[in-house]
Amino acid sequence: MVATPPHHRLNPAKLPLSKWTAVHPRDREKHFLVVELLRDEDDHIVAVELQAVLSRHSRRLPWRALQDARHWRMGWQ
Numbered sequence: 001m002v003a004t005p006p007h008h009r010l011n012p013a014k015l016p017l018s019k020w021t022a023v024h025p026r027d028r029e030k031h032f033l034v035v036e037l038l039r040d041e042d043d044h045i046v047a048v049e050l051q052a053v054l055s056r057h058s059r060r061l062p063w064r065a066l067q068d069a070r071h072w073r074m075g076w077q
């Protein structure tokens with residue numbers, strides 16, 4: 001039997017300005033804010049833009065990637 005990875009339950013409508021901590025930080029970028037929701041032509045949320053608090057560097061990823069507790073934690077920890 002294959003174990004399923006841990007995940008967070010998320011409501012995509014509550015993602016704007018939510019706070020996230022990277023489990024494995026890169027380039028000292030650990031804490032992030034969701035600064036934008038990216039939608040498809042049917043107005044469904046498909047991705048988020050995260051901005052690093054320290055460097056202000058932005059990155060985009062599928063919003064469901066935030067559900068993976070192996071990579072992201074809710075809040076700043």
